Amino acid sequence: DAGSKSGRGALVVLEGLDRSGKSSQCARLLSYLEGQGCRAEGWRFPDRGTCVGQMISAYLANESQLDDRTIHLLFSANRWEKRALMESKLLGGTTLIVDRYSYSGVAFSAAKGLDIQWCKAPDVGLIAPDLVIYLDVQPEKAAERGGYGGERYEKIEFQKRVADHYHSLRDSTWKVVDGSLPMETVEEHLRELATNCIQECQEKPLTNLTW
Numbered sequence: 001d002a003g004s005k006s007g008r009g010a011l012v013v014l015e016g017l018d019r020s021g022k023s024s025q026c027a028r029l030l031s032y033l034e035g036q037g038c039r040a041e042g043w044r045f046p047d048r049g050t051c052v053g054q055m056i057s058a059y060l061a062n063e064s065q066l067d068d069r070t071i072h073l074l075f076s077a078n079r080w081e082k083r084a085l086m087e088s089k090l091l092g093g094t095t096l097i098v099d100r101y102s103y104s105g106v107a108f109s110a111a112k113g114l115d116i117q118w119c120k121a122p123d124v125g126l127i128a129p130d131l132v133i134y135l136d137v138q139p140e141k142a143a144e145r146g147g148y149g150g151e152r153y154e155k156i157e158f159q160k161r162v163a164d165h166y167h168s169l170r171d172s173t174w175k176v177v178d179g180s181l182p183m184e185t186v187e188e189h190l191r192e193l194a195t196n197c198i199q200e201c202q203e204k205p206l207t208n209l210t211w
């Protein structure tokens with residue numbers, strides 16, 4: 001069962017455009033797993049609770065201006081500062097459901113025109129996810145969902161470029177779920193994907209992100 005005591009936890013990442021439904025689905029998945037007796041935590045990046053995270057948050061709110069490469073490296077640093085804790089949680093048997101990770105880092109920065117290889121480089125050596133679930137929603141549809149929150153990047157033309165870059169990042173750990181399906185249907189897909197992943201990776205060693 002998903003709540004087995006032995007073995008490590010799984011690193012499950014949800015990715016997608018702004019307003020793709022990631023945060024709601026992360027919360028639903030987490031409470032499902034907890035209800036199954038699985039040890040799991042919900043994480044998100046950026047983690048706005050750290051000093052670096054506060055700089056990122058101010059930038060996203062347009063309260064500060066930062067050079068494109070500088071903010072890119074801050075997003076990466078925000079993941080690095082959580083790496084040790086992430087590793088100990090996973091090795092201790094806790095599954096992490098993470099709302100955004102390195103793929104957001106690359107897709108959003110590359111959408112500004114930064115070189116993709118340059119964008120990937122600082123995240124090499126972070127823990128590699130066991131599963132990346134991409135919630136696929138057309139940028140136009142996402143924009144219809146109550147509009148954006150007024151943060152930087154929340155513009156339809158920009159989100160279209162982000163979607164193209166996400167597309168080019170897909171690899172064998174990715175599962176694409178149609179995020180325009182009814183919420184309950186999406187939730188059902190996520191439960192199955194996560195449960196299988198948690199079972200399969202219990203005895204597998206953690207690996208590092210190499211792209």
Ligand code: NYM
Pocket residue numbers: 018045046060075076099100101102104105106108109152153154
């Ligand atoms: N974002 C997120 C990046 O540009 N780079 C990153 O590395 C990460 C993790 O931050 N528009 C962007 C994507 C979002 C914004 O994320 C804030 P959220 O999930 O809305 O808090």
Ligand code: MG
Pocket residue numbers: 018019149151
């Ligand atoms: Mg947002």
